[in-house]
Amino acid sequence: MNKDVPDIVIARLPIYLRTLNLLLEDGKEITSSQELGSILGISPAQIRKDLSHFGEFGKQGTGYNIKYLISQLRKILHVDREWDMILIGAGALGHAMAHYPGFREQGFNIVAVFDNDPSKIGQEWSNLVVRDAKEMEQFVAEKGIRIAILAVPARAAQAVADRLVKAGIKAILNYAPTIIQVPEGVIVEHIDPIAHLQYMTYYLE
Amino acid sequence: MNKDVPDIVIARLPIYLRTLNLLLEDGKEITSSQELGSILGISPAQIRKDLSHFGEFGKQGTGYNIKYLISQLRKILHVDREWDMILIGAGALGHAMAHYPGFREQGFNIVAVFDNDPSKIGQEWSNLVVRDAKEMEQFVAEKGIRIAILAVPARAAQAVADRLVKAGIKAILNYAPTIIQVPEGVIVEHIDPIAHLQYMTYYLE
Numbered sequence: 001m002n003k004d005v006p007d008i009v010i011a012r013l014p015i016y017l018r019t020l021n022l023l024l025e026d027g028k029e030i031t032s033s034q035e036l037g038s039i040l041g042i043s044p045a046q047i048r049k050d051l052s053h054f055g056e057f058g059k060q061g062t063g064y065n066i067k068y069l070i071s072q073l074r075k076i077l078h079v080d081r082e083w084d085m086i087l088i089g090a091g092a093l094g095h096a097m098a099h100y101p102g103f104r105e106q107g108f109n110i111v112a113v114f115d116n117d118p119s120k121i122g123q124e125w126s127n128l129v130v131r132d133a134k135e136m137e138q139f140v141a142e143k144g145i146r147i148a149i150l151a152v153p154a155r156a157a158q159a160v161a162d163r164l165v166k167a168g169i170k171a172i173l174n175y176a177p178t179i180i181q182v183p184e185g186v187i188v189e190h191i192d193p194i195a196h197l198q199y200m201t202y203y204l205e
Numbered sequence: 206m207n208k209d210v211p212d213i214v215i216a217r218l219p220i221y222l223r224t225l226n227l228l229l230e231d232g233k234e235i236t237s238s239q240e241l242g243s244i245l246g247i248s249p250a251q252i253r254k255d256l257s258h259f260g261e262f263g264k265q266g267t268g269y270n271i272k273y274l275i276s277q278l279r280k281i282l283h284v285d286r287e288w289d290m291i292l293i294g295a296g297a298l299g300h301a302m303a304h305y306p307g308f309r310e311q312g313f314n315i316v317a318v319f320d321n322d323p324s325k326i327g328q329e330w331s332n333l334v335v336r337d338a339k340e341m342e343q344f345v346a347e348k349g350i351r352i353a354i355l356a357v358p359a360r361a362a363q364a365v366a367d368r369l370v371k372a373g374i375k376a377i378l379n380y381a382p383t384i385i386q387v388p389e390g391v392i393v394e395h396i397d398p399i400a401h402l403q404y405m406t407y408y409l410e
Contacts, residue, residue, distance in 0.1 A: 010407050014400035078406040092301040099297050102382050106399045171405035177307050187408055189401035194311045195219035196394035200376035201283040202215050
């Protein structure tokens, strides 16, 4: 495997994986870079080039075997296993995420929720209990958790992220509407609906 | 203004705008491509090149006036005005979004919520009432709404999107975990936490 694949290529692999899963659900067995490209609005050449970083997944003219390509992409992205995650923030958004079945369906399990609000600590959410944020570091260390979802107010985000990183978290999905700084070796992905809206309004007159 | 600015450049402008707003909140008046770059992990040269598509925003060596650059970026992105939006889907995620103050703070107002579940229609959410999805098209047409947030199950997303587009919606923020197809002239942005998680696990061993 080529270790120097550009980040932007890696970012497209989950999109290909999702599309392949949808095609499989539709009962398809074979697809092509043309078909994927037309669904996604990406050129077939780009898709072939992206995939070529990781090997040969189809023969010229015969297309891709969907199940095989899915299994290969899952291995490449390290989602051929399950990942445990913690969720920080038991507000409305945290509540929605803890109850969203899509994470677990894709192998991402929220195994604990933390908040520092005494009125929330102890609440029972399906099979989770909201825990005191003071216990966060110990939980991360003991369970070897690597991934955290941050759903706290903007003003609290950096301090919580610092604590998470110190405890051993390596990947943060940040829903807080602010930029958080992390040391090298830790990745942050920002879920930023405002940025998406502002991108779209550029194209609206 | 150059009308042929690459999409990827436009997608970075909201990120610059957010960063500038954070600097302004911190009491700063002047910034530089170096400072923005180090906060964002983007090269200063890239930032200067991105901004140069739209004019001259700073003099060599004196940096950018933050307030001025914010006002210019707001104009460029068409967020120097308010936008009304509708929200489709009154589940847990829709509920969290309707109560999220960040949209309104940034000039994006959710003015109506629609669902087709009789147990949800009529619910009062702060200053909103959940409306019957049957009334969706008429509302969009009468109020001239251009932006919709889609928080419906994956299996319903395409049909709802088709109805929205027919009624006049031009921009869809899609939270449904599926790909939706729209005709040219309509933009979809997909909020896809699973894709972000799978991107991050690539870098975790």
